[in-house]
Amino acid sequence: MLKQNLQQKLLQKLSPQQIQFIKLLQVPTVSLDTRIKEELEENPALEDISLADMNEPVEEYPDKDPDDDFKSEDREENNDEFNVDDYLQDDNINDYGSKYDNNDDDDDKKELPYAVTNTFFENLQAQLDLVDLDDKNYLIAQQIIGSLDDDGYLRRAIPSLIDDLAFSQxxxxxxxxxxxxxxxxxAFDPAGIGARDLQECLLIQLRKKDTSNPFIEKAISVVEDHLDEFTKKHYDKLEKSLNVDSEGLKDIVNEILKLNPKPGDSGASNVKQMQVIPDFHISKNEDVLTLTLNSKNAPELRVSKSYQEMFQHYEKTSEKDKKLKEAVQFVKQKLDSAKWFIDAIKQRQQTLLKTMNAIMNYQYEFFLSDGDERNLRPMILKDIADRIGMDISTVSRVANSKYVQTEFGTFLLKSFFSEAIQTDSGEEVSNKEVKMILEECIGKEDKIRPLADEKLTEILKEKGYNIARRTVAKYREQLGIPVARLRKEL
Known part of the structure; x- marks a missing residue:
């Protein structure tokens, strides 16, 4: 049975401009330049002023007046000669497009020398080539090397390797x-390669050492028969099992700690690190802080004048057929898109400065004291959102992906936010201050008798921080510090 109902709904939808702004806001400075280049390539109506001035076209015919194409008289005479089809077929026929693609800083690129090193697998292959093997064993060994993971372990089962050899080789x-x-x-280097688990990896390395050494012999016994007690640091049980005193056990443990649990890492050449470009700079002159935005966040963009003139020319044309209307619509779309992108970039700059300025003023004493965490005030996203009159999600997008450079280091904005802890005197302090004290206490503890969470809770209470033991355990885990038993040393 069909029915008709009249319903009224209130929906909140983001406009394309708002979506574009949100996406640009969460882009870090290191990626903004790439994002702008992508937009410049996609939209010929958008120009970078610095590139537009650098990339003036070189005329093939010097005798030709470069202003001929832009004189109004010539434009009026050549209106009938302009072919809209040619324009629609190639969106990239414009001064900017040809110049940008041909001058991508190729002339300024310099070849930098870099070290050429063999990879982990190339080193193993080189050692395999030195072993006298028949064809079948050579292929088997190659298959095993190709099955090793980045840590140097053979995680694949032997039956699976047999199947791999049958199907592939x-x-x-x-x-x-x-x-x-x-x-x-x-038997290859690095020692421990080709092991199927940690125990086998450590045993391979130990057996390559001087086994006549009593400490090596005892270390082999620990790894072979008492690995669980060793990893859990039950040193008293190990002393009884091995019939050694604490000093002897210390020497045995030191031999094991010298081993490499991930031998494949030793063959790694270049470790890629994330590049961090600060979005803001805070400088201090006596008791005055100055905030500046990284210049990369403020590109000099403009709408193409040639596209604006083209659109005005189309609008003034009296006769408009279907193809000309399509051309007008295309040009208008590109012009609007360029204006929206420029507005989004400007709005991004204003939002970044507004948010960081509020954070700097809120944590003024922290920045003046060169990063003393005792001066870090408790601050949540809502505190900054209320100050700048924006949504919490906007502040979150800025805080989670932006960095500020100060005289005492470069920090992620998110690191300035923390929860409040109330002291016995009723004062609210940042939980980062509690974490700092907790870290200091653990750093100064006797490693033979490390402090348990209950004892750390008592120390914090003596200092005026009335927090529960489970909170201490949570903060300790956030700092990446293991429990007392695992911090114990001989």
């Missing part, structure tokens, strides 16, 4: 043959 191998070739690879 047409080699039919027995389990004993795989085991034999695995032992060959486990």
């Amino acid at each position: 047409n080699v039919f191998a027995e389990e004993e043959e795989i085991e034999e070739m695995l032992k060959v690879i486990q």
Whole structure:
């Protein structure tokens, strides 16, 4: 049965401009330049002033007047000669597009010398080539090397390797043959390579050492028979099992601690680190703080004059056929898109400065004291959102992806936010201050008898911080500090 109902709904929808602003706001400075270049490539009506001045076209015919194409008289005479089809077929026929693509700073690029090193797997292959093997064993060994993970472990089961060899190499191998070739690879450098678990990895390394050394012999016994007690630091049980005193156990443990649990990492060449470009700079002159925005956040963009003139010319044309209307619509769309993007960039700059200025003023004493966390006030997203009259989600987008450079280091804005802890005197302090004191207490503790969470709670209460033991445990875990038993040293 069909029915008709009249309903009234109140919906909140973001406009395309708002969506574009939100996306730009959460882009960090290191990625903003790439995002702007993408927009410049997609929209020929958008220009970068610095690039537009640098990339003036070189005329092939010097005798030609460069202003001829822009004289109004010539434009009026050539109106009938302008072919809209040609324009619609190639969106990139414009001064900017041809100049930008041809001058992508290729002339300024310099080749920098860099170290050429073999990868982890290339080193193993080089060692394999030195071993005298027949074709079948060589292929088996190659398959094993290719099955190692980045840590140097063989996580793949032997039956699976047999199947891999049969399907990929047409080699039919027995389990004993795989085991034999695995032992060959486990003899390669770095020591511990080709192990199937941590225990086997440590044993391979220990057995390559001087086993006549009594400490090495005892270390092998620990790894082979008492690895669980060792990892959990039950040193008293180990002393009884090995029949050694604390000093002897200390030497044995030191031998084990020298081993590499991830031998594959030793072959890694270049470790990529995330590049951080600060979005803000805070400088201090006596008791006055000055906030500046990174210049990369303020690109000099403008709407293309040639596109504006083109649109005005189309609008004044009396006769408008279908193709001309399509051309007018295309140009208008590109012009609007360029204006929206420029407005979004400007709004981004204003929001960044407004938010960071509020954070700086809220934490003024912290920045003046060169980052003394005791002066860090408790601050949540709502505190800043209320000050700048914006939504909490906007402040969150800024705080989670932006960095500020100060005279005492570069920090993520999120690190300035913290919860409040009330002291015995009724004063509210940042939980970061409590974490700092907690870290100091653990750093100064006797490692033979490390402080348990209950004892740390008592110390904090003596200092005026009345917090529960479970809160102390939470803060300790956030600091990446293990429990007392695992901090114990001999």
